[in-house]
Amino acid sequence: MNTFHKVQYNNIYNVEWKKLVNWLTPVTLRKKKLLALLYALVSPINDLHTRFITYKKNIDYRLKINYQVCFLQAALNDRFDYTGRRIQIVRSRQFDPQPLFLLPENKPMVLNARPGTGKILYTKSETGQFTADFIIKIPASLQYDLSELTAFVNSYIVQCRTFKVQTY
Known part of the structure; x- marks a missing residue:
């Protein structure tokens, strides 16, 4: 069996938004005010992502329940x-x-x-x-x-x- 099929994707939806903003901002532009502005711009996406993860956990829980x-x-x-x-x-x-x-x-x-x-x-x-x-x-x-x-x-x-x- 191919090892590709054995890989589990438990962490596929985990995103650390502050790290992502830091990684995508050039080193020369990483100032406190600019990073604060970028964090503020990313915070609605972070909120939606948190809601999505909560929804996904609820759906996964409901799918584990059956008529047994x-x-x-x-x-x-x-x-x-x-x-x-x-x-x-x-x-x-x-x-x-x-x-x-x-x-x-x-x-x-x-x-x-x-x-x-x-x-x-x-x-x-x-x-x-x-x-x-x-x-x-x-x-x-x-x-x-x-x-x-x-x-x-x-x-x-x-x-x-x-x-x-x-x-x-």
Whole structure:
């Protein structure tokens, strides 16, 4: 493998503007007043460069987060509970739905005929058709905005996944 491909460009965006001004100014013209003027002229570029580096770091951080539970949980804790890191993501329990039939359909129906032999009826939210794919557990003492949390999670998960926020 070529050594060119192994080179990492971690410092490609680092620019020291004062050094650059000093290097590009001829030695004979390097006076305090001229250098102060050049530093003043370069300061807006330095500000834009600092904003760019901050934006780049934010984008790099967002690109490292995906729909996997460990990354999403870390991102939620970074955003909403940085010190305690108490937010957890757990799988929701799903049960198979039990069909109920009407009498004119002539199908057998057993509803807890004898203890241990009948079927258990689950609520609509507990059956496999209507449950969330995962549950975000947040401590009750934590202050958060539900719409902000929902938008934050929706920006990272696959769109067909559903979730529920639960306090503990």
